[in-house]
Amino acid sequence: xxxxxxxxxxxxxxxxxxxxxxxxxxxxxxxxxxxxxxxxxxxxxxxxxxxxxxxxxxxxxxxxxxxxxxxxxxxxxxxxxxxxxxxxxxxxxxxxxxxxxxxxxxxxxxxxxxxxxxxxxxxxxxxxxxxxxxxxxxxxxxxxxxxxxxxxxxxxxxxxxxxxxxxxxxxxxxxxxxxxxxxxxxxxxxxxxxxxxxxxxxxxxxxxxxxxxxxxxxxxxxxxxxxxxxxxxxxxxxxxxxxxxxxxxxxxxxxxxxxxxxxxxxxxxxxxxxxxxxxxxxxxxxxxxxxxxxxxxxxxxxxxxxxxxxxxxxxxxxxxxxxxx
Ligand SMILES: Cc1ncc(C[n+]2csc(CCOP(=O)(O)OP(=O)(O)O)c2C)c(N)n1
Ligand SMILES: [Mg+2]
Numbered sequence: 001x002x003x004x005x006x007x008x009x010x011x012x013x014x015x016x017x018x019x020x021x022x023x024x025x026x027x028x029x030x031x032x033x034x035x036x037x038x039x040x041x042x043x044x045x046x047x048x049x050x051x052x053x054x055x056x057x058x059x060x061x062x063x064x065x066x067x068x069x070x071x072x073x074x075x076x077x078x079x080x081x082x083x084x085x086x087x088x089x090x091x092x093x094x095x096x097x098x099x100x101x102x103x104x105x106x107x108x109x110x111x112x113x114x115x116x117x118x119x120x121x122x123x124x125x126x127x128x129x130x131x132x133x134x135x136x137x138x139x140x141x142x143x144x145x146x147x148x149x150x151x152x153x154x155x156x157x158x159x160x161x162x163x164x165x166x167x168x169x170x171x172x173x174x175x176x177x178x179x180x181x182x183x184x185x186x187x188x189x190x191x192x193x194x195x196x197x198x199x200x201x202x203x204x205x206x207x208x209x210x211x212x213x214x215x216x217x218x219x220x221x222x223x224x225x226x227x228x229x230x231x232x233x234x235x236x237x238x239x240x241x242x243x244x245x246x247x248x249x250x251x252x253x254x255x256x257x258x259x260x261x262x263x264x265x266x267x268x269x270x271x272x273x274x275x276x277x278x279x280x281x282x283x284x285x286x287x288x289x290x291x292x293x294x295x296x297x298x299x300x301x302x303x304x305x306x307x308x309x310x311x312x313x314x315x316x317x318x319x320x321x322x323x324x325x
Contacts, residue, residue, distance in 0.1 A: 002219040004054070004212050006279040012054055012211050013270040014288055016046035019070040020267060021296045022079055026069075026086055030246060034304060035086050039100035042070040044209075044241035047266035048173050049074040051214030052141055052236075055222050061109045061127050061140045063120035066101045067173075067240070068113030071143050075110045077103070079299035089306035096309045097317060109138075117178075118144060118151035121170070125157040128168035128231075139225045140168045141218075147178025149192055158233065162199040165230035169221045172235045173208060179244045180252040196233040208236030209266040212273070239264075 004012065023043050029035040042049065049070035053062065064071040072082060077093070085092025086100055093103040104112035111127060114120045124142030131138045148154055149172060161168050172192045176183050183190045196203025202224070206217040214236055221232035239261035243250045250258070274280050280288075 002055075002216065002223075004215050006277070008054060008215075009212065009270065010274060010279055012050045012215075013267070013274055013285075014292060015074060016050050016211070016267050016270060017289060017292045018079065018295065019043075019046045019049065019073050021292055022073060022083070022299070023069060025083070025296045025300050027242075029087070029300065029303075036088075037099060038246045039069075039086065040067040040245050041242040042067045042240065044261065044265070045173055045175060045236075045238045046070050047211040047270070048171070048208040048214050048236035048238055049143075051211045052143070052169075052171055052218045052234075055215050055219040056139065056141065059109060059136075060138050060222070061111055061124075061131070063111045063124040063127070063140070063142045064113035065117070065120060065144050065148065066113065066115050067145065068101070068103070068143070072103055072105075072110055072113065075105075076108045077105060077110065079295055080302040083296075083299040083303040084306045087303040087306070088308070089303055090309045091302070091306040095313070095317065118148035118153040120144070121148065121151075121154050121157040124168060125161045125166060128161060128166035129164065131167050132164070137226060138167070139222050140166075141171050141222075142168060143171050143173060145178060146172060146174040146176070146183050146192060147181070147186070148172070149195070150178070150186055158199050158201070158231065161231045162201045165228065167225040167228075168231045169218060169225055170231055170233045171218070172233065173238055174235050175238050175240045177240075177244070177252070180248070182252075191235065193233055193235040199231075199233070201231050201233060203233040203235070205235040205237060208238030209261075209264045209269060211266060211270050238266075241265075 023041045053074040062075050081093050085094055085103055088096040090096055101115040121142050121144055124140050128140040158170055174192050193203035193205040204217050207213045221234055
């Protein structure tokens, strides 16, 4: 088992905080009208993003879903360019065309987030096939939610990944709901990891709010994949602190349930361990937190000050021919 050392835990806490502060700034920008449309916040799920990506090599590959800000920032996204994309600006990762759900940076090994539920799981599986055929030694992680496991694409991709023993980790962030539908009402087998036996691969369930537990579990799965042992289905049990998207008031959840999970905030869990183990003192953490806030403020300023996309470029990057006459 590979444990996070002190420096890794401290850095992971800092990057989880960056994700949290980034999304809080996006929420403010929505409130001020600087951002329109919608976004799906991952606040509460930061440990599964950072813990997973810290178990990878920098050249390993990742695919994401509609709740992907944390995955992308954890993989090294520039907060300025991601913020600009959310603001619909020309300096954004997709030139302002993709928005919250459609960003990618191949140079970082981030193959893309996507709005189609389960849509990237087959893409990740194809990328894993490429790595195997090319002998790159790279591993792919596919992030998706519990709801995505009800899609045919999930079943088909995991089955073929298992049959061909591809170097991939299927990482399900089970946050108990797909929009307003509870997992227990969607599946006779609500424990996603248990379904792994149907594909003949290992399935592991882990506390998704515990950064160290996520890291250890995913590290083992990544090493298995890298050594030719095939895929693992990892279920990170977690909770989103916000609604499904901007318009969701969470009326289907109880106050007790929300309070219970707020007590298990992944940032607080990590921070308590850092303080208990004397990795850093409160007086040392505070300036780090201020630095994170400064990075996010700078990203928001950059986004606000960036130009809108030039209307003359509207057809660029569009792969379908269209006739506007
Ligand atoms: C193919 C498809 N069907 C339905 C939707 C609408 N939709 C968007 S997110 C979502 C729920 C996804 O739930 P889950 O996979 O658990 O991820 P979470 O939102 O909980 O992170 C649905 C049904 C969609 N985007 N794509
Ligand atoms: Mg879900």
